[in-house]
Amino acid sequence: xxxxxxxxxxxFCLLVTINANAEKIQVxxxxxxxxxxEEIKVDFLKNRPQDEIEISYISSGKAYAxxxxxxxxxxFVSADVSYPAKLFEEKLAPQKEIIYAKGKLVLWSNNKDFKxxxxxxxxxxxxxxxxxxxxxxxxxxxxxxxxLEKTKMLSKVEAKFVTGESIAxxxxxxxxQNAQVGFSALSMLGEGGINTxxxxxxxxxxxxxxxxxxxxxxxxxxxxSKLARDFKDYILSAKKTFLKFGYSTQ
Numbered sequence: 001x002x003x004x005x006x007x008x009x010x011x012f013c014l015l016v017t018i019n020a021n022a023e024k025i026q027v028x029x030x031x032x033x034x035x036x037x038e039e040i041k042v043d044f045l046k047n048r049p050q051d052e053i054e055i056s057y058i059s060s061g062k063a064y065a066x067x068x069x070x071x072x073x074x075x076f077v078s079a080d081v082s083y084p085a086k087l088f089e090e091k092l093a094p095q096k097e098i099i100y101a102k103g104k105l106v107l108w109s110n111n112k113d114f115k116x117x118x119x120x121x122x123x124x125x126x127x128x129x130x131x132x133x134x135x136x137x138x139x140x141x142x143x144x145x146x147x148l149e150k151t152k153m154l155s156k157v158e159a160k161f162v163t164g165e166s167i168a169x170x171x172x173x174x175x176x177q178n179a180q181v182g183f184s185a186l187s188m189l190g191e192g193g194i195n196t197x198x199x200x201x202x203x204x205x206x207x208x209x210x211x212x213x214x215x216x217x218x219x220x221x222x223x224x225s226k227l228a229r230d231f232k233d234y235i236l237s238a239k240k241t242f243l244k245f246g247y248s249t250q
Contacts, residue, residue: 022050023227028063030079031168032185059166061137074222080139084217103212108201131173131182143209186246
């Protein structure tokens with residue numbers, strides 16, 4: 001009887017200790033990370049059932065603005081370097097940003113009548129709507145504009161733009177066929193992402209736009225969070241997962 005009570009007390013103390021060490025954090029992730037970061041989160045939490053990570057996916061520019069305005073964010077995983085760097089420069093993060101991967105820009109279609117074989121297919125006169133992430137807040141939108149300017153196609157297609165406030169919204173326009181073609185990240189398509197029988201895409205030549213180096217940072221709010229630090233380290237180590245989703249890690 002005494003032994004049963006002792007075991008019961010021991011289990012109770014163990015549960016109290018686990019619960020005392022449990023953490024819940026809020027993370028902001030770039031919209032292009034929706035599929036890869038969810039897979040990484042699931043893998044990370046397999047051995048940490050007591051912890052909780054809530055990730056909201058928005059444009060990197062809007063994520064930066066939320067953190068600057070005081071949102072309780074413990075980790076920011078951006079689609080570029082500039083926004084995390086700004087947080088450090090403005091003393092809104094205790095340590096510098098760290099690059100975790102490099103993204104790839106694609107032009108894609110989900111319409112069987114607009115099968116893409118090359119970037120120049122965007123000039124097809126039958127195309128009426130071209131989805132693009134907002135270049136003011138979305139790194140992939142800026143890259144799209146650079147590629148179009150460099151190939152001297154921007155003036156020929158700009159009037160057809162349908163702008164999404166994030167890469168997720170721009171991608172949805174194409175997925176729902178409200179736009180015949182659009183710009184997105186390779187990580188949003190294929191394995192683990194959108195993959196339909198009518199889908200086609202071309203990877204844009206990386207020499208046509210500035211490298212989409214993607215960085216993460218722990219804002220001041222998360223500086224004392226062990227869970228934020230551990231999750232950050234796990235993301236940095238998940239190179240195989242990033243490669244699987246079409247990123248470069250070098």
